[in-house]
Amino acid sequence: MQLKQRQKIIGVVTIVAFLSFFLPTHFVYAFWWDLPSINDLVALFFQTVFNLIGGVIAVVSTALNYAVSVRAGGDIPVVATTWKILRDFSNMIFIVLLIYMAFATIFDQGKYTFKDMIVRFLIVAVLINFSLVIGIFVIDAVQVLTNIFLGSIGNIGDRLGQYLSPGELLPSSAIGTASLAGGGLVSLIFAVILSSILLFSMLVALAFAFIRVPIIWMLLVVSPLAWMSHVLPNSEQWWKKWWSLFFGWNLFLPVYLFFIYLGLLFLSKRNEIINSVIQVGTTTNPANTPLVNTLTNGLTFNLLFFYIFAAVVMVGGTWAATKVTSMVGTGFDKGLGWAKGLVKKVPLPYVGNLQGAEAGVKARYGQFQQEGFKNPWLNKVYGGKEAQSRADARARDFFRVGERNAIEKQEAAEIATNKAKIRNMNTNDLRTRMSTGPRVQQLAVRELLKERNQLTGAEIIETYRMHGGDHTENGRKFIGSVDYGKLSGTERTNLLRESTDPTVRQKIAAVMAEKGNMGTTPADHVDWLANNARELYAQGSERIEFIQKAEKEDFMATIEAKSRLAAAGEIEIRDGAAIITTVPDILRARVQKMKADALAEVDRDAWGTFGAPPTDFFTEVQDKIRALQVAQPPVAGAAGPPPIPPKPGGGEVFKANILKEVTDNRKLRIINTITP
Amino acid sequence: MINIYSPYEIDVEKFSSDPRVWEIFANKFMNSLDNIKNLMLLTAPGYSWILAQTYDFSDLQSADLSRIIRDILFGDLFIGDMVVTISQKLNIDLQTAQQMSSKIINELFAPVIEDIKKMQREKFPDRVGQGGASATRPTMPQPPPPPQMKNAPPINQGNVIDLRVNSNS
Numbered sequence: 001m002q003l004k005q006r007q008k009i010i011g012v013v014t015i016v017a018f019l020s021f022f023l024p025t026h027f028v029y030a031f032w033w034d035l036p037s038i039n040d041l042v043a044l045f046f047q048t049v050f051n052l053i054g055g056v057i058a059v060v061s062t063a064l065n066y067a068v069s070v071r072a073g074g075d076i077p078v079v080a081t082t083w084k085i086l087r088d089f090s091n092m093i094f095i096v097l098l099i100y101m102a103f104a105t106i107f108d109q110g111k112y113t114f115k116d117m118i119v120r121f122l123i124v125a126v127l128i129n130f131s132l133v134i135g136i137f138v139i140d141a142v143q144v145l146t147n148i149f150l151g152s153i154g155n156i157g158d159r160l161g162q163y164l165s166p167g168e169l170l171p172s173s174a175i176g177t178a179s180l181a182g183g184g185l186v187s188l189i190f191a192v193i194l195s196s197i198l199l200f201s202m203l204v205a206l207a208f209a210f211i212r213v214p215i216i217w218m219l220l221v222v223s224p225l226a227w228m229s230h231v232l233p234n235s236e237q238w239w240k241k242w243w244s245l246f247f248g249w250n251l252f253l254p255v256y257l258f259f260i261y262l263g264l265l266f267l268s269k270r271n272e273i274i275n276s277v278i279q280v281g282t283t284t285n286p287a288n289t290p291l292v293n294t295l296t297n298g299l300t301f302n303l304l305f306f307y308i309f310a311a312v313v314m315v316g317g318t319w320a321a322t323k324v325t326s327m328v329g330t331g332f333d334k335g336l337g338w339a340k341g342l343v344k345k346v347p348l349p350y351v352g353n354l355q356g357a358e359a360g361v362k363a364r365y366g367q368f369q370q371e372g373f374k375n376p377w378l379n380k381v382y383g384g385k386e387a388q389s390r391a392d393a394r395a396r397d398f399f400r401v402g403e404r405n406a407i408e409k410q411e412a413a414e415i416a417t418n419k420a421k422i423r424n425m426n427t428n429d430l431r432t433r434m435s436t437g438p439r440v441q442q443l444a445v446r447e448l449l450k451e452r453n454q455l456t457g458a459e460i461i462e463t464y465r466m467h468g469g470d471h472t473e474n475g476r477k478f479i480g481s482v483d484y485g486k487l488s489g490t491e492r493t494n495l496l497r498e499s500t501d502p503t504v505r506q507k508i509a510a511v512m513a514e515k516g517n518m519g520t521t522p523a524d525h526v527d528w529l530a531n532n533a534r535e536l537y538a539q540g541s542e543r544i545e546f547i548q549k550a551e552k553e554d555f556m557a558t559i560e561a562k563s564r565l566a567a568a569g570e571i572e573i574r575d576g577a578a579i580i581t582t583v584p585d586i587l588r589a590r591v592q593k594m595k596a597d598a599l600a601e602v603d604r605d606a607w608g609t610f611g612a613p614p615t616d617f618f619t620e621v622q623d624k625i626r627a628l629q630v631a632q633p634p635v636a637g638a639a640g641p642p643p644i645p646p647k648p649g650g651g652e653v654f655k656a657n658i659l660k661e662v663t664d665n666r667k668l669r670i671i672n673t674i675t676p
Numbered sequence: 677m678i679n680i681y682s683p684y685e686i687d688v689e690k691f692s693s694d695p696r697v698w699e700i701f702a703n704k705f706m707n708s709l710d711n712i713k714n715l716m717l718l719t720a721p722g723y724s725w726i727l728a729q730t731y732d733f734s735d736l737q738s739a740d741l742s743r744i745i746r747d748i749l750f751g752d753l754f755i756g757d758m759v760v761t762i763s764q765k766l767n768i769d770l771q772t773a774q775q776m777s778s779k780i781i782n783e784l785f786a787p788v789i790e791d792i793k794k795m796q797r798e799k800f801p802d803r804v805g806q807g808g809a810s811a812t813r814p815t816m817p818q819p820p821p822p823p824q825m826k827n828a829p830p831i832n833q834g835n836v837i838d839l840r841v842n843s844n845s
Contacts, residue, residue, distance in 0.1 A: 665702030
């Protein structure tokens, strides 16, 4: 309805304006009491309007000049005071955020957990107190740019007046005396229209130039809240919005001034531009001739074009400034992201660049989540997912839920995982990590070292204890895979004493028997063999087999130990059908059964000393050889032809076989004395 | 009773009486390869007996032959010197010694010939050439070199390849 009314009004005004062209334009001669003609009234009206517009333009240009010179930043008491209130309020919110973060972490609420928020939380907690300073810094930085244009332009009103020459819009003669016949009235109308355009454009610019200051102040005041909104993922949009507005309103002025500067630059060169377009001299330039012959002012095409141009620049500059700054504001995030990306790609010592470092930190954080603290004590405070899995397994074990020994299986799995991670590490590095870090990692390192035969006996025992000894399956498995031959006698003795696992003890005792770790004196050896055979083995045959492992170290002790056990009925030794228990019988029976290589390995003490009386063992071996020689006598050679070589007897061959296997020159010397 | 045909037993009693000598002998024996030990203890005595019968050796000659075989098996005697040593120790002519040496190498040492070659190369690197077979070939004493000609025929040493350099190696 309102639109129709406005259209009607515009239509009526247009018709009236059109009809006014057909009114008489000559001045009517009249006396002073005569009423003025219609033309006089119209001319008076337009001149009054023109004058009014001119006055307003003067005021607006002064105001615009002032507005663009106002600095939004600096020490503004009202802004600082209200900012402090909001800053204190924001600091209070931090406490709430901390509590919120704690609960979110406990309940593992996605983006609000400690790990997700702590970095931003700390940054914001610090920077929120500098939000005013940061805001003023941005304003001052933009002001530098603004000052460049202001310095180049000077007073905007003066420049516009200088280049647009508004005096040229007025008719050449005084309105009161000049005849409005011809183009006089038209000239006035054009002058009003053009000056209105100029006024409008200046008003738009003035409005924006003025309101930007309170808006920037408002943004400064609420800056603590904007920073605060950066902490929570869902409120981060407000933080972005704040920066968008803040940058936008700060950049409005330099962008607007840029367009004004560009426009004024064009205006200052208007004659040159026109001439270069039309390519004629200034004096004969048709653009400088009045548009209508009857016009009584200097309304030329030149003037008309540049008035419109100035209006377009003034209004368009404002529009463009708002667009550009909103783009800047919208692009703030993108710019921030781009800047972050650029910074991340800057080469850095040790870590390559920030992006690499970030990836490294992420990987390290992932490892931390998995394994927790490296320090064994701190690991008890936070041991990562592995610790949680262990705790779960321990709980399952306690409540007897699920599979048995869940904790051990979990630990074995973790050790295997850790071993896979460090399998390619060199031995020296492994050794440096052998005693550092969480227990599971230490065990993984030690197991790898054991596989490479790089653990000392003491370290093997230490590792076995770390596994939990015989109380754990992992401990038993570990110690069961150890080569006990690599341990010292003392270490084996300690391990045998410490271990409670029968299988492990049997293995250790067997190695001890083979290595002669049975005590100091021959009597000790007998006791040790007899006691351990009795304790570690239930079957008589197993006991005998165990005792015989010591034959290379103390043959006679094995015979005596067997005799002791046989006499006690704990083993049964037969010589044919007869059960024997005495040392001579057992010795004889044993030697008779032994092959040449086994006899060659019997300890030196059993064989005796060269030149000394023969030992019982020596005598038994000699008897055996002689018996073999009797059983298989030598065959003398035949002279032939062809000659047939002599054939050695069974005893000679057996002796030769013993000699071949001997590795001790003193034993060799004694064995030589055996005569088949 | 000592078996004079056994390279192992021939001096073992004598060596046993001196601990220092025994230790040297015992270490040589114990460090020998099993097949060499086997040959020394079980195969060689019978073979030496046959040789003694074939060549009608005295006990002393048989004992010396056993010692020569032992020394070769221990690497104490260069196999290239076998002919000369047999000839000298057993006091027989070079032709017979050559014949006997070839027989010993081709028959008695045959199962362990590669081990003997290896040992001889280690013990006598300066005397054994790269050709393994030639190392075990007994060499006859060389006739004295011809006297140097005062006026040697002119030889264009730049163009003629001196085959003599390789013929001895």
